[in-house]
């Protein structure tokens with residue numbers, strides 16, 4: 001398999017600590033540091049490392065030292081070499097996390113004492129759906145006289161979604177909207193239509209695990225680009241990866257990213273979208289969280305570049321159980337997607353779409369109430385972490401439903417396992433990446449009431465201190 005992107009000597013040197021300050025021989029410090037960067041998702045797997053000569057020059061160390069470090073990485077399965085194509089980052093066999101079925105198989109979360117932090121999602125706002133349902137029921141009779149199959153979606157709902165895009169400064173007609181059974185359904189349809197086996201799809205690292213599963217489920221090849229350590233995009237790295245790998249698609253979440261809650265500013269979007277155009281990469285922007293910001297949003301990606309495909313849904317602002325989402329694309333693409341969709345599930349449920357029309361009329365009011373509810377929960381989670389686990393670092397989320405904690409040891413999976421014993425359901429950081437990296441991170445949703453979050457953090461802190469760190473070495477961090 002050919003490497004998909006390349007890290008230069010100076011770029012790698014900038015990621016490394018001062019090797020001379022680390023204990024032991026310099027070659028071991030170098031190989032351990034690179035291993036840690038891979039496992040933390042700071043260097044994506046399949047990245048081509050600089051040649052030994054180039055890295056030696058950048059680090060001002062002998063070439064023999066770099067050779068020894070690369071040999072150690074190779075011996076541990078973190079580097080693979082191919083004659084003529086250099087050395088590229090890998091992870092040892094057996095470390096790939098499997099698609100999680102844990103959410104569907106756990107019985108633990110049924111107990112009232114269990115605090116479930118596995119999902120960044122909210123229950124429906126009280127009373128809202130009941131009112132929308134009554135209104136939809138009163139309007140369904142004329143529609144029952146039709147065949148009810150509309151693969152592109154109910155015209156009235158397509159109009160509502162288009163109007164909302166227009167209100168955000170994205171001129172949109174109803175024929176640019178496809179109604180889907182949620183944002184993930186929209187992504188899956190796009191992947192089915194737009195990629196073939198082995199096609200590359202650039203993603204942020206970390207990113208929404210469901211999107212990674214969908215890409216791999218459609219035989220796509222994930223090209224992950226690490227987010228900045230302080231949160232947000234590494235714009236130059238994304239642009240360089242686009243140029244080096246010319247991926248078929250890019251799947252990005254610039255509006256309150258899951259799991260970090262980051263908002264990407266307009267100039268970063270502009271730069272990335274311009275480069276994607278040059279490399280012929282179709283950009284899919286996931287706007288699932290766009291209405292859940294604690295600060296003013298950025299200019300919509302599709303307003304910056306109309307060729308961007310936007311996906312969204314009512315799952316996060318209203319309720320996941322509705323299963324109503326949409327995508328915005330060029331009319332001919334919407335037409336092709338509707339034809340594809342008709343071969344899979346025919347069309348979306350009419351009653352649910354009528355409910356959605358009603359909800360769209362009140363969406364600003366609903367989302368304002370959501371944000372007002374979420375802000376104190378986010379603050380409570382931050383305060384609890386600062387009090388109970390001050391050694392963990394978090395970038396304060398600007399929106400969304402979760403934050404991304406950097407732990408002081410790469411023990412996210414063991415913590416997740418131990419946490420179940422004290423009634424807390426967690427998802428390890430590695431679920432938001434590929435190849436078992438990101439063990440130093442944990443996604444923490446703030447979608448529960450403040451006192452539940454407080455209690456969850458107290459329980460997590462209790463087990464965090466019990467974890468055996470004596471065996472922590474970079475070799476043992478990858479958990480299948």
Ligand SMILES: Cc1ncc(COP(=O)(O)O)c(C=O)c1O
Nearest residue numbers: 182183184208258288313315325
């Ligand atoms: C970024 C992102 N996109 C899509 C989804 C799935 O959304 P839906 O319920 O609309 O399919 C989620 C759910 O967590 C998500 O976090």
